[in-house]
Amino acid sequence: MVQDILPMLFALFSFSEFFGDMTFVLKIFVLMTIISFIVMHLGTGPLAIILILGISYFVLIGAFWFFGSVYVLMMLLMFGVSGILIDFFFVGGMGTPQEQTPISHGIDLRAKRGAMMAHGRGSPRRRMMR
Amino acid sequence: MLLFIFIAFLILAVLPPIVMMLFPAADIIIRVILVLLIFSTVRGYLGGGILSLIISGVLIYFLVIKWAYFTASMYVFFYFIMTFAITSVVIWGIGMNIGKRG
Numbered sequence: 001m002v003q004d005i006l007p008m009l010f011a012l013f014s015f016s017e018f019f020g021d022m023t024f025v026l027k028i029f030v031l032m033t034i035i036s037f038i039v040m041h042l043g044t045g046p047l048a049i050i051l052i053l054g055i056s057y058f059v060l061i062g063a064f065w066f067f068g069s070v071y072v073l074m075m076l077l078m079f080g081v082s083g084i085l086i087d088f089f090f091v092g093g094m095g096t097p098q099e100q101t102p103i104s105h106g107i108d109l110r111a112k113r114g115a116m117m118a119h120g121r122g123s124p125r126r127r128m129m130r
Numbered sequence: 131m132l133l134f135i136f137i138a139f140l141i142l143a144v145l146p147p148i149v150m151m152l153f154p155a156a157d158i159i160i161r162v163i164l165v166l167l168i169f170s171t172v173r174g175y176l177g178g179g180i181l182s183l184i185i186s187g188v189l190i191y192f193l194v195i196k197w198a199y200f201t202a203s204m205y206v207f208f209y210f211i212m213t214f215a216i217t218s219v220v221i222w223g224i225g226m227n228i229g230k231r232g
Contacts, residue, residue: 088221
């Protein structure tokens with residue numbers, strides 16, 4: 001029994017350790033973003049240091065559950081994930097065949113011609129002329 | 131189609147750790163590349179200084195020494211996807227497939 005549970009516990013511990021480490025790494029990146037932003041705007045004076053300390057405390061300790069997610073989302077958007085989503089949902093993948101190019105290849109052209117001819121054969125004007 | 135794309139992505143993600151395990155030279159080279167990448171990223175954020183060195187050291191410990199396989203996998207994965215615009219090809223392929231079925 002114990003021998004069966006031990007590997008599972010090890011895997012869980014390893015996963016929690018990995019998750020904790022990655023959260024710490026994410027916090028470091030958020031901290032670097034805060035420092036970079038404030039130093040870029042205010043330089044390295046005492047006001048900048050106070051602001052860095054205050055904002056870092058609020059973001060990293062107070063509400064990291066929110067700002068961590070926002071930071072990841074911001075990074076994904078900066079890497080161009082929005083373009084991928086727009087491509088997928090509006091330009092390429094999810095469109096119906098009617099919304100794509102009118103004639104994309106020879107088979108389409110032949111099918112359209114066949115449909116037009118069949119429609120023409122059955123039209124009232126043709127029937128009257130016969 | 132989607133299954134093949136998923137398998138291709140999986141292979142792309144799993145390949146770097148396998149290469150690192152099989153070839154020690156590749157392991158060292160990939161780690162050096164990751165160190166340089168981390169250091170240049172941190173220096174871009176904070177400029178040159180002692181704080182950059184400390185933060186680079188912490189990040190290098192976690193990302194290059196402790197979880198090297200994961201970091202290498204993610205680096206190669208995103209590098210390929212971003213550099214060669216593989217997502218555009220995937221979306222084009224999915225669009226063709228749905229168009230044929232629809």
